[in-house]
Structures are given as C-alpha cells and as structure tokens.
Amino acid sequence: MITTPVTESLLHGHLDVEQTARGLLPHRLPARARRRIPDEQLAIAESQPSGVRLAFRTRATTLALHAVPTKRAYPGVPDLPDGVYDLLVDGTPTARATVPGGNLRTVDLATGRTTLTEGPPGTAHFTGLPARDKTVEIWLPHTETTELIALDSDAPVTAVPAATHNRWLHHGSSISHGSNATHPTGTWPALAALAAGLDLTNLGFGGSALLDPFTARAIRDTPADLISLKLGINLVNADLMRLRAFGPAVHGFLDTVRDGHPDTPLLVVSPLYCPLQEDTPGPLAPDFGSGTLRFRATGEPGGGRLTLSVIRAELARIVEARVAEGDAHLHYLDGRSLYGEAEYAEDPLPDDLHPSPEAHRVIGARFARLAFGPGGPLAV
Template structure:
C-alpha cells in the first residue's frame, strides 16, 4: 500500500498561469487575470482562457508515483465528431516521461452557430503516473490544453519541494487557436511548447482559440506580466470573424503594441503574421463550420472582390508596414511573416485537415521552424540561449 503525501496546490507550484481561482473543489488556473475576465461578456473567450494551454505543475521530488485529482470540463461541438479525453504530459528533468488521461468530468457542448454553450456536470477523476526513477528530480505535469482543469489534490509517495529557478528566460506569447494548440496531440506538442523546449525558455502561452482580436485587456495583461521575450501572432481571427475593417486595423495594432511597450519598453518584441490558410488568403470572412458527418472543416463566406474587408494578405502587408515604421524608433521590435513557419510547400506536404488548423505534424513543423528562425543564431530571440 502506497504511503501517500498530499501537497496543497498553491500558485507557487504552477507555471504559465496569470491567475489562480479558488473553487469549491480546489483551484482553477486562468490565463487571463481576474480584472480582465470581468471586462468581457463572451462565454467562448471565458472558456478558452480557462483551458490551461501551457500551464503546468512544477516541483522537485524523489517520488516514484504521482497522482493528481482533477475535475475537468471537456468541450464538445454540436454536430461535430467526438473528441478524445485530454492528455496530461509528464516531464521529468526536461524529458517526456509519461502521459495520462482522465475520464468523466463536466461536458460543455458548444453551438458553433451562436457560440453559446450548455454544461452537463460530471465526476472528478485522477491522473496517475507510476514507475518514476528513484532519486531527486524536477517534475512537470502539463495540463490538457483543451480542457478546463480544476486541481483538487496532488499526491506523491515522497515529499514535494518547490522547483528550482533554472535561470531560463520567460517567453510570453499571444496568438489564436493554432497557438492555443488546436489539433495538437498533447500540451507539450503544441507548436509554442515545442518551440519553447527547443529554445530553452519558460513559456507563458496566451494563445486564445478564436480570440486573438487585439482586445485591449489582453494587451494590458501582457503589459503587466513579467517576460524577457514577447511575441504576438495577429490576424487570422480578425479575418475569421470579419470583426474589423482596414481603417480600424492599423490603429488597433499600434494601440496593442503601445500598451505592451508601456510595461516592456526594451524587451524583444516579435510580431508574427498569419501562417498560410488558403481559404482566407484573399477571401474575407466570416467563416462557418461545415461537418459532413465524418470530418469538421471550415469555409469562408466573404466576397474576394470586396476590398473593404480584411484578408490575410492585406493583414500581412499592413503588419510588415507597421512594424517597419515602428522599428525605426524601436530597435527591439521585429517582424516575421507567418508563411516562413508554414507556407505553400508545407501545405502541399501537410495540408490543414479542417482547412484552418494544422495537424500534429504541422504543429511540429511550425514549432521547429520558429525555434530555428527566432531562437536560432541571428534570430530576434537568440539572446535567450545565452
């Protein structure tokens, strides 16, 4: 019989969360602070910011067995295919060491036409990891990137202490559902997690599915979050939602960057334009889901001849212009065309299964490219490896 030790789950054990909410069951990590959550009425954003992409428990222990009690809130899309249970990735001393899933939990069903949701309650469960090597080690448990996860209890068969500060730089990233990890296999195989591992940095991921919309409260959250390196991947959601016209786009980008710079005046700041997405390169939004009973996909409804609306190519041109203009007075501001991460040749080899999001191999391609271009020698974040 295992002699378990229960360790209270305190914010100091969590990385990648900007806020931790006390709940009736335990604690709930958030990727936007409480004040920001009070500034938006959108239920879908409330769901995705609470999905803990990039959030992990981190501690040092001699334990050979670890259990984590959780209450998950899983997401289903009305009319869409059944989604598998989320994955908990175990990382020991920086290397993958196991995976687990937890059955049960709440089920939130989203109507993609209105983005409204209905939640059916369910029971908590336990993620279990056994057979860890003996000896002192640094352990991380990466939480499922697409499941809201209330943390109830952490049990180990040896005492837990705080993880040491390894002196790594903190990379703060904001983007859309691709940055959030849509279609990735697990939380450590989203493209930002893969790039962070290769770059040797600590990730704080503000990839918010469907919600990279230049919201002022996101810019203020980034302004107030400690970071050594910052990137913002802008564009695809503005086209997807047909939210903004060209007249509003450039001032909104300037305002977003101005706000970040209020808190990080000299931090390396990288603006990344959208990766290739053929259905929206020259066709405005909005997009709508299309489910044929087997495969979910998306299509754009806009008129390609309508020059009054944003497309991905229009956004890339504007972002290149804006960053070049600002870089004349801000030498730590950089621009990256997203097609250098995933472009036409990549689409031919690794097509987007739903016409919008990369598959797991696509995430790996984007993560490897980002690490090479951005964290590699001569890249805007090359200093991170020093």
Template structure:
C-alpha cells in the first residue's frame, strides 16, 4: 500500500502549464500570469493586475498512472465588504478529456474589496491542498484546471506514480480576449466558463485573455496577443469601455482600428473574429459609468449616464455595436480573414427572457452554457470562421 511518505514530488514548472503567458517565481512556488512579464509594468490599475493573475483557462497538464494527485497551492480568495465571502475557487480534474472530479483548497489569503470606495484589504492565510484520490490506475492524460476566481500560487505536486510532461495536443490554439463574462464571472467552475466550454466543444486549446473589468483596448494587451502563438483569435469589445465611460465615439473607433492593426502585425492571416457586446439591458441605450447597487442587500449594478448624451458621443452598447459593424465593413475588403459577430447572437433578448442576468450584468452558470453553445454554432460550425479545416 502506498503511503504519504511514498509520494513522488514533481517540481511545478512552466513546462506543465497551458494557457498561461508566463509564470513568476515566488518565495513559495510558481504564480501563473495571463499577461507576460514584459508588459505587466504597464498595467495602470489594481483591477487588471488582479484579473490577469487569476488563472482563467490555465491548467496543469501531464501524463501519469497515479491514483492519488495532490497539489499544494496558496490561493488569494475574494470578498466584498458587507457581503458573505465568495465560495472557494474550484480545481477541476479532467482525465482524458472528461471532467472527473472537483475540489477546493482551504485556507489562503483573503482579498476584501469595498464596493463603495474600491479600497482593498489583504489578510494573510496559509497554503492548502487540492487532493484527488481513487483515480484509475492506468496511463492517462491529466489536466488540473485552476480556479478562475482566485490568484493561485502553485507550490508542490505530489503523486503516487511518476509524472511526465504531456506532448502537445496538435489541436488548434484559440486565443480569446474579452471582459468579465469571458473571464468567467458567475461560472461555478473553471471548466464551466463559456470560453472553456466552447473550447471543449470546438476541440481547440484555449488561451483565455478575458480580464474582468479590463477589456479596454489597452495597447499592451494587443501587443501580448500579437506575440502569442494562435491559430484562431477572437476579441469581444465594448462593454467595459461603456461601463467605465472610458472614451467617446471619436476615440473609440481609431482605438479599435489600432488594436486590430497590432493583432495583424503578428497574425496577418489568422481568422480573427470581432464580437460586439452581449445584450445587457441596463446599458443598451444608457451610457456609463456603471455603479454598484447594494440597496436590495445583494450586489447588483446600475448605469448612471444620461441617454440624451449619446448625441455628444457618449457610448452605449448599441452605439458600440453600430461602430464595430462599420469598422468591420471598412476593413473587410482588405482583410478576408476578418469576421464580425453581433454579441446578441450569443446572448440576446430571448436568452435574457429565459436566463436573466442575476446582477444585471453577468450571466449565471446556465447562461455560460448558453453562450458557449451559441458561440460554437456561430464560430466553429461548418462554414463559420473557426470551422475545422477540410480533411
């Protein structure tokens, strides 16, 4: 019988990671990042710094005959002041492509955000262990998907049989950029975010650059994507710019052109799908900024702008959709690999009637499933921009 003293310790290295831009060596172990080190000094705020360190779509990938797998990690969990602490982030175990088990890591740091002032407090806590046992005693392809909601330092990997790096899958790589919905807000598990679900259905390897609150046409994000190997690229543009009331129409249009130009520097003929915002009733025709609303005792969102100011260039989701359609029309003749998708084809009025947004901004887990299915139908199906190449 194997005992704890018989466990094999495998160093957690970048070679075991998929979906990360790079990984930072810390005093305890390895911290995956979704933006590369060369651009992180340009990050201007804590919102994006936190979002890019939360490893949505990042997973450990290896082969082993182990029946027990233990991963020591130090998570940084999240809470909103005045509300219960969010559930612990999930670690999903996928064996030979099948979700087999889910667990959490106790302990860790706690990051508490005050919704009213945006002040942050960080409380230190101990590392914990994600443990998977009673696994099939055969050679298998293993993926441990890390929590999309928690910054996660990886400390040690222990097994009762040797671990070897998994060979490259040979599947196409899909690079996606978007906002909190792409990051996975309100999804229950890392394999349940809509990009993860769509990647599984489309048989592609996901690199998720969806950053909660931070899909803002930042030039450094475009450069990071430009330099990331990819066979398919999608960018979901607009809602965060409206949320923050970040720019007017005059600045938005050239900023989109500049973002796409940068992507094309590194990926001149890669299929590139530009997706406009999903339906979000509070901002369809009302400009930002967006504010949190706790008057009902739950965390919800509301738009504070004046719809009359659309004439002065204030952005709403409908204004953004019209602008993106125009940008696509102007670029398409010179870029046959550029494609456009109205985000309401992923989540529109009928979807909202059946699966309303619980906080008026983000879908629930069933909404992620709906969005993924619609994306697969519009992007990966035959005749669509990401359709598999003919055999």
C-alpha cells in the first residue's frame, strides 16, 4: 500500500484549510471570515464539510482514508448514526463507508452549551474498485467536522485540477447544509450539482444563513460561474431582525457579492414551504413532547416581525427593483416551487422544519431542472 498525506491539492469544495495537531481540517469559510464569527453554531457549521470532497486519478482497487471525525450527541435525543463517506468513480456512486472512533461534541439544545471529548482516529475502507484509470471522489460527511490524515492505496494517486466543470457557489441554511440527508451526495445541492455536472462549493450553514457581511465577502472573493443564495428562514427562526432592517441587509449582501461578481448569473431563492413559520414569527424552540426532537414557533405576528410569507414578498420586491435598475443577471425563485404545499401533504417535514431524505431528492431534481435546465436562470 502507498500512503499519501492528505494535502489541499486533493480537496475540492472548500475555501480554506487548517493544519491541526492530527491532520488537515477543511473549512468552508476563509480565516478572515472565521475571525468575525460571533457564535459557536456557525463556527461548528462552517467546519462541517458539506460538499467537500477529495478528488484524484488512480488505478487503485483498494483505498483507506484515515481521519478524525467529530460526531455529535444531543441529550434526550437518540444517538445519531456515524457520518457517511460517499465514493464516486467517474461521477457514479460506487461505495460508502464510515469511520469509527473520533471526537464527540455534546450539544445541549436548551442552553446551546457544547462539550468536546477527544477520541482516536479511524479509517474508512473501500475495496473492489474498478481496476482501471479513473477519477475517484470521496465526499466527506456533511455534518461531521473531519480532520484528514492520509490516504492509503494499492496504486499511486494524482490530484485532479480544480474547476474542471462550471463552478456553482451556493449559500443557504441547514436545509442547504443537508439536515436530514443520510449521506453527503444525498443533500439537495449535491444532487443538483451532480445532475447538472457542476463543481459545487456549498456554503450552506446550519442555522447561520443570517446575511452576515463576512459571508458576503467570502462569496465575493470566491471564483464562481454561477451563484445562488437561499435566504430567509434562519432570520425567521432566530427572530433576528425586523422588516425595516431586512431589506437594506439583503441589498447590502447583494451589493457585496456583486462587487466581486458584477455579471455572474445570480439566483435569489426564497424559503421552502414550512407551515411552522409561514405566518408565525420566531424564535423557534426545541420541543421533545412527542419523544423526538421537533420545533415550535414562539413569536407573535405584527410589529414588522419576519415570517416566511413576509420574507418571500420582500425578496421578490428587492430582486424586481434591482433588475429594473439594470442587473440583468439577477433572478428570483420562489422556494415553494421546490417544496410547496403539495409536497408537504405527501411528505411532511419530519421535525416540522427540515425536509426528509426523499424530499432532498425532490428538491435537488427540481432545482437542477428549474435553475440549470434549458431556459433556467443558471442554465448551463
């Protein structure tokens, strides 16, 4: 077996890397942005490698990826399954594996406090791969912070150059991050990217699509051929601002992105259908009344408080106004065209907030058709 240390040249879908005591940690925000992060939730979310993958050419039939995952536990909630590593051969899903061991981060949903317990490295094993020259991708667990150590193989590996396809940069909430998806290529952005043959950079951050200026600057400074921004639901969840602040904040976010991408096709996507907050403001609170984790909205309408209905109307107005001012490459997509009342009736949100794995497949297929298909705003 040949041992190859994992270096940044093997990684795709990240914006930065950090050398830790045990390995290489991919980040989805650059160091400058990470220094501006005001809470642990975003710090954890951006370090979880949703959409990040190793990519290389090889004739190897056996691979072993050594890593230190950081797994999560929530008191009162059943144990979460180990994160999945998806292996693709020439773009085709071929194998899956998990890594035992690793660190454990315990999160108290009521207080937000976290405790980290360190654990040993582990290994994801892949065998029986085709004995020919091929491109291999290993997509990392989308909700497990992962320190990468080394890759063992029975043949040499060669890094694949970055951006061999059109580069799609997407920003959104936990739904874009991949909540409830069971494996990393089962998140809706990954499904849409694979269907359209795009090079994905996923800046979906659980609970943290909050119009942060440092996120806008990260998008501004990242090369991209296509950009989409799914905005709104986290602002309602957190009851973070009122309508008076929301409009200017969206304009400011778009202004910053346009500073770096003046003519790049840019799609603003409003929230999916979610009865919990269609007309009821946040903040959200965890609810264990049914014996499983669900959520409930605790706000009272009025006073400029944001709901999903208010958000959609304001986003549509903002995009229309900016297009009228001359931004011909800016577009709007109502999130209910991806998952609306009909989809909810057939496949309700399991925790009242996040879509099921099957709904991720529906959303990904629809986004690929509506955004990237013929006549779509991001048509490729």
